[in-house]
Amino acid sequence: VAPFLRFFALLALLLAPPGACDEMAFVDVSSTDSINIRQLDGGYVTKKGLAGLFVDDPMAPHDWTLTKVVQATLKAELAAGELSQSKVGLKIKHLEEVALRPLYAAMPKNEHGLLDRGAARYLAHRYFAGTRGWSIKGLEPAGAAWLKTVPVTQSVRQLTKWIVPTFLFEEVLHKLGKPGFDLRGMAIFVSTIEHLIHAEMTEMLYSVHRTMQVPISGDKSAEEVDLLVSVFMMVYALGVNLELSTKHDLHIAKDYLETTHQAWPELIAWTRSFPGRADLTTSGFDGLLRFVESLAEEYSRWQERDCARAKAYLLKAETDEKAKQDGRADLAQIEESREHGYRSLFVESINYLKKLGVLDYTDPEHPQLVVPNYLVSQTMCLTTASFYTVCCHNACDEVLSELEVAAGAPSAPAEEVIRALQASGRNIESALLEELRAENRGGEVRLHGASFGAWLHRAFPNECADAGSGEFAHTNPKTADQWMSDPGSDVQETEDLISEVAIVLHRFATLGLDANTSSALAESPDREAEQEVEASFSVDDARTSAPVVAQRASMFDLGLRSAAILSALGLAVAICWR
Numbered sequence: 286v287a288p289f290l291r292f293f294a295l296l297a298l299l300l301a302p303p304g305a306c307d308e309m310a311f312v313d314v315s316s317t318d319s320i321n322i323r324q325l326d327g328g329y330v331t332k333k334g335l336a337g338l339f340v341d342d343p344m345a346p347h348d349w350t351l352t353k354v355v356q357a358t359l360k361a362e363l364a365a366g367e368l369s370q371s372k373v374g375l376k377i378k379h380l381e382e383v384a385l386r387p388l389y390a391a392m393p394k395n396e397h398g399l400l401d402r403g404a405a406r407y408l409a410h411r412y413f414a415g416t417r418g419w420s421i422k423g424l425e426p427a428g429a430a431w432l433k434t435v436p437v438t439q440s441v442r443q444l445t446k447w448i449v450p451t452f453l454f455e456e457v458l459h460k461l462g463k464p465g466f467d468l469r470g471m472a473i474f475v476s477t478i479e480h481l482i483h484a485e486m487t488e489m490l491y492s493v494h495r496t497m498q499v500p501i502s503g504d505k506s507a508e509e510v511d512l513l514v515s516v517f518m519m520v521y522a523l524g525v526n527l528e529l530s531t532k533h534d535l536h537i538a539k540d541y542l543e544t545t546h547q548a549w550p551e552l553i554a555w556t557r558s559f560p561g562r563a564d565l566t567t568s569g570f571d572g573l574l575r576f577v578e579s580l581a582e583e584y585s586r587w588q589e590r591d592c593a594r595a596k597a598y599l600l601k602a603e604t605d606e607k608a609k610q611d612g613r614a615d616l617a618q619i620e621e622s623r624e625h626g627y628r629s630l631f632v633e634s635i636n637y638l639k640k641l642g643v644l645d646y647t648d649p650e651h652p653q654l655v656v657p658n659y660l661v662s663q664t665m666c667l668t669t670a671s672f673y674t675v676c677c678h679n680a681c682d683e684v685l686s687e688l689e690v691a692a693g694a695p696s697a698p699a700e701e702v703i704r705a706l707q708a709s710g711r712n713i714e715s716a717l718l719e720e721l722r723a724e725n726r727g728g729e730v731r732l733h734g735a736s737f738g739a740w741l742h743r744a745f746p747n748e749c750a751d752a753g754s755g756e757f758a759h760t761n762p763k764t765a766d767q768w769m770s771d772p773g774s775d776v777q778e779t780e781d782l783i784s785e786v787a788i789v790l791h792r793f794a795t796l797g798l799d800a801n802t803s804s805a806l807a808e809s810p811d812r813e814a815e816q817e818v819e820a821s822f823s824v825d826d827a828r829t830s831a832p833v834v835a836q837r838a839s840m841f842d843l844g845l846r847s848a849a850i851l852s853a854l855g856l857a858v859a860i861c862w863r
Contacts, residue, residue, distance in 0.1 A: 331526050334534030335541055338794040342787035343524030347670035348422070348446050352437065355449060355481065359456055362477045366469075373476065380472035385412060389468050391689035391732060393769075399465025402429065402454055403769035407733070408471060409450070409478075410768060415682060418585025419673035420666060421478060422786075423447040426770050427759040427778035446672050447783055453477060482672050486578050489670065490570070492527045493517050496535065501570050510565045510573070514556050515539055517577050521670050522552065522584070523794045547797035551626045555587050556580060585675035588667050591628045592660060592677035598622055598630070599656045600747065612746030613645060613653040628793055633664055640785075641761050642753050657681070657742070657750045662761050663785040667793060674786060681741060681749035684711070685765070688732055696729040717744050733765035760785060 329345035331337055365373035388411055392404045400408065406424050413419040422428070429451040437444070437452055444452060453474060454466075461470050493516045494501050499509050516535050519525040525538060542549040556562070561576055568576075603614040622630040638644050643658040657680075659665065666676040684706075691697070691705035699722050706713060721730070721740055730737050741749040750763035758767035759775075760782040772778075 331529065333526065333529035333531075335525075335538035335798075337526045337529070338523055338791075338798065341791065342783075343794050344668050344670060344787065344790055345524075346526045346528070347520075347524060348783075349443050350446055350449060350481070350485075352441055352444050352452075354484075355444065355453060355477075356456065358480050358484070359453065359460065359473070359477050362473055362480060363460060366473060366476070373480075377469070377472045377476050380475055381468045384416075385468060385471055385475065387686075387690050387693075388412065389471060390693050391695055393695040393731075393733060395465050397464045399463060399467055400471070401465055402451075403771070405454060405466040405471060405474070406450070407765060407768040409475060411682060412475060413478075413673065414676070414679065415686070417582050418589070418675055418678065420676045421450055421673050422668075423450045423779075425760060425762055425782060426768070426772035427782045429772040430759065430774055430778045431776045432772070432774075445783075447779055449481075449672065450478070478672065482581075483578070485671055486581065487574060489520055490517060490574055490577055493520065494570075496527050496530065497532050503569075504567050505565070505573075507566055510562075511557070512539075513573065514565075514577065514580075515553055518552060518556060518580070521577075521581065522667070524670060524790065541798075545798055547625055548627060548793070552587065559583070581669070581671065584669070585678075588675050589678060591630065592665060594622075594624070594627060595630050595665065595677075596656065596660060596747070599654065599659070610746060612656045612742065612751070614656055616644065616652045616654050619654060628796065632792065637664075642758070642763070645751070645753070655751050655753070656747055658753065658763055661750055661763055663782070664789055666786065666789060668786045668790045681745060684709075684741065684745060684749065685732065692732060695733065696731045699725040699730050702730045702732075711745075713744050733769065735764070735766045738764035738766055 329342055330340045331343075331346045332340060337343055362373060362377070365371050366377040368374045369378060385408070388408050389400070392400055392408055394404070395401045403426075406426070406429070409421065410424045413421050413424075423446060428447050431448055432451055432455070457466070457470050457474050457477075461467075461473075463470065466474070490513075491501070493513055497512060497516055499505065499513060505513070516525075516539065519535065519538060519542070520527060525535070527535075530538075543553070559576070559580060561572075561579070565573055565576055599614045599619070600609060602618045602620075603609045605615070616635075619631050621632050633641070635644075638654070638659075641659070641662040641664055643655050643662055645653040645655050647653075660677045661679050663674075663676075666674040668674040687709050688697070688702060688705050691708075692701065697705075703718055703721065717740070720743075724736060724740070735752060738749070738752055742751045752758070752764045752767060758770060759772055759778045762768045762770070
């Protein structure tokens with residue numbers, strides 16, 4: 286009986302009617318319907334069809350989720366996880382015993398033998414980056430900066446995805462009642478994030494079917510499959526807003542992208558060559574969902590081609606062998622790189638590169654770009670309509686993983702670390718090995734400490750990042766100790782991080798396109814021209830803005846609630862008919 290009660294309680298929560306003021310902002314709504322602005326207020330502009338790619342942040346409409354959905358998903362994971370033979374229970378058990386255990390053993394613990402928030406954040410980042418190439422939005426220290434000054438109260442209806450990980454961490458700690466994260470707590474966190482992503486993918490694919498007027502059930506023609514996958518990628522990779530767009534708008538956008546966008550044809554060609562594509566005409570909705578989820582999991586590998594191209598260019602651009610061996614490239618020798626079908630590279634301003642923390646001013650007259658720092662910075666990431674961005678593979682994580690497995694602890698004697706490095710076949714100068722011995726004589730090497738991070742950069746200058754000054758470590762963490770650092774309380778850093786990601790996506794989404802032409806093409810003759818929605822708040826205009834935003838929020842509610850309900854139904858089957 287208990288599993289059924291859990292399920293129907295969850296269903297009742299998800300079906301509860303939305304409030305009259307579901308503002309698309311991080312705000313409190315009081316009992317008198319007044320609005321209390323509390324930063325991260327979610328101002329953005331969005332447009333229909335192709336024109337939506339030319340706003341400052343094309344992905345902004347997708348970067349929100351209902352607080353209730355996050356909480357209900359966590360409750361469902363906790364309930365299903367108690368049943369060891371349910372599908373979710375088996376997944377959580379696998380995360381505990383196999384997938385997360387080596388990483389967890391190597392993480393530094395607090396006085397209770399548990400992970401503090403910084404170590405938990407870093408472990409989750411390493412897991413998702415290592416298994417799927419994802420960087421979960423808001424796992425960076427900046428994503429937790431709001432916690433000390435902007436608490437989430439019961440009246441907060443929606444959250445930006447950039448604070449969801451920290452919010453979820455606090456919820457897990459509260460539910461489990463522990464002063465830190467044990468293996469089970471981390472497994473539940475990871476499983477909840479995966480469930481949220483699955484539910485969102487389900488809702489996204491439903492919305493694509495609905496907008497393009499293709500039946501959910503039954504077989505589909507090859508042309509329909511191609512259309513559905515293409516529109517899905519428009520939303521997932523470029524941020525096209527389905528809530529404002531008609532079928533006509535999206536056909537125009539698809540045709541224009543195919544003929545004008547420099548990278549779109551290659552992206553769609555990749556989806557057409559993906560394993561399992563030929564079976565989609567008869568696989569039904571579930572088969573198509575599995576296919577697009579597989580695309581999403583492999584999307585980082587598709588964008589890795591730009592990472593390899595950037596690294597090869599930087600190493601070739603530096604003619605001084607000493608600088609090349611130090612993982613540097615002379616900034617004066619780096620020119621903007623444009624290749625048809627690829628992203629534009631090295632288009633950032635000097636000030637922006639400083640902000641990213643990728644420049645070395647040891648010689649002020651000849652500043653250098655630190656190659657691994659650039660490759661793992663936000664400028665090489667592409668955001669998605671889901672809960673994550675896709676970034677370049679961090680080659681240094683492979684080195685760390687080998688050492689973590691060998692040590693099975695947060696630290697190890699220098700000789701043990703050296704043996705593990707030599708056993709991996711890595712070529713390290715004897716002087717560097719002696720340096721490691723000297724630095725840690727009489728003690729152990731802290732695998733995630735700043736000192737060892739600096740040594741790793743000297744040993745592997747083109748793979749491991751240089752922590753540098755650490756001035757921008759909260760938005761662009763590059764080393765383990767930066768990932769685990771105290772985020773402070775500057776909420777502006779979270780907004781800066783969102784802005785950095787938006788700049789890169791805008792540059793990619795408009796690659797080779799002309800804003801004036803695309804805006805003209807995007808205007809549909811059978812639609813009203815007022816498709817621009819401004820979702821912003823200030824103390825003066827909160828009252829007048831709220832109705833516009835609330836109307837959009839109700840549509841957002843319906844989609845996300847539907848996806849969450851479908852996901853809950855799947856959990857109910859796993860719980861009750863295991």
